[in-house]
Amino acid sequence: MSGLPAASPDGPRLRPVPPADAEAARMKAVRRYDILDTPPDGAFDRVAAMAARLFDVPVASVTIVDADRIWFKAIHGLEGVAQIGRDPGLCGSAILRDDTLVIPDTLTDPAACTNPLVTGPLGVRFYAGAPIITSDGHRLGTVNILDTKPRLITEADTETLADLAAMVLDAMELRLSGLRLLRQEQERRKAQEEARAQAERDTEAITAFATTLQRTLLPPRPAGGAGAGAGLPLPDRLAPRRRR
Numbered sequence: 001m002s003g004l005p006a007a008s009p010d011g012p013r014l015r016p017v018p019p020a021d022a023e024a025a026r027m028k029a030v031r032r033y034d035i036l037d038t039p040p041d042g043a044f045d046r047v048a049a050m051a052a053r054l055f056d057v058p059v060a061s062v063t064i065v066d067a068d069r070i071w072f073k074a075i076h077g078l079e080g081v082a083q084i085g086r087d088p089g090l091c092g093s094a095i096l097r098d099d100t101l102v103i104p105d106t107l108t109d110p111a112a113c114t115n116p117l118v119t120g121p122l123g124v125r126f127y128a129g130a131p132i133i134t135s136d137g138h139r140l141g142t143v144n145i146l147d148t149k150p151r152l153i154t155e156a157d158t159e160t161l162a163d164l165a166a167m168v169l170d171a172m173e174l175r176l177s178g179l180r181l182l183r184q185e186q187e188r189r190k191a192q193e194e195a196r197a198q199a200e201r202d203t204e205a206i207t208a209f210a211t212t213l214q215r216t217l218l219p220p221r222p223a224g225g226a227g228a229g230a231g232l233p234l235p236d237r238l239a240p241r242r243r244r
Contacts, residue, residue: 018096026095027067029138033172034179036064036071043171044074047143047164052076054160055153057126057145062168063091064132064141073141078122089115090146094129095139100158103127105150117146126151128158130165132172143168 018026030036044062051060059077063070070091071083086092089112094101106112106125117124129144143165 023067026138026140029134029136030064030066030140033140033176035073035172035175036066038073040074041171041175043175044168045076047168047171048074048076051143051145051161051164055128055145055157057147059122059124059146060144061146062132062141062143065091065095065139070141085116087115089113090117090124090127091129091142091144094142094144095131098131098133098139100128100130100161102153102158104152122146123148125149128153128161130158130161132165132168134169140169140172 048060048062061075062073064073065086068086069083070086072081075081089109093111103109103112104126106118106127112118112127124146126147126149127144129142131139132141132143133139143161145161
């Protein structure tokens with residue numbers, strides 16, 4: 001199939017962020033997955049490596065778009081980079097649409113041409129990014145590929161990139177399910193420990209109350225710890241005394 005045409009300089013410029021209410025809902029979804037600033041994960045690393053291999057590009061990544069930054073959950077071909085600013089043109093623009101954003105030549109795109117990844121040392125000239133879309137329609141981030149020279153990709157390629165983004169969402173859902181089960185187990189153990197501690201406190205309180213009650217209700221014993229006739233055999237104590 002023929003490659004996608006380059007973006008027109010006269011086309012509409014993408015906004016750097018969605019409307020405030022939509023962005024608030026999107027960020028709530030991002031927080032729900034509790035994935036920002038987490039350690040590297042092989043499942044996501046493999047997706048980035050697969051994307052670079054499938055499309056023969058030097059750089060591929062899995063990103064999560066935060067309120068003011070683009071954080072890399074996985075990156076292939078670019079070492080030592082954990083996050084970049086949320087500038088428009090690339091990932092910041094890719095989350096504004098449901099389909100894959102393809103920019104064959106970033107220098108001809110009005111939004112991408114000023115992006116630091118384009119104007120900086122990396123010199124990105126090609127970008128394609130598929131949004132990671134939740135079941136309720138929120139775009140969390142992207143699976144994207146970058147090249148330092150302009151290029152074209154086919155419609156089938158964009159579908160492949162979208163499939164990789166869906167795989168990332170599957171991995172995120174699986175991770176979220178695991179986190180929920182872990183938290184439920186932690187809450188269950190905490191409840192058991194609290195119940196055990198409360199039972200011990202209740203036992204101690206009952207024992208202390210019983211001891212206090214016994215001291216209050218029972219009369220004190222005579223001095224010396226023995227009554228009249230103490231020390232005599234029981235029959236002698238019970239037998240009547242003879243008069244002399």
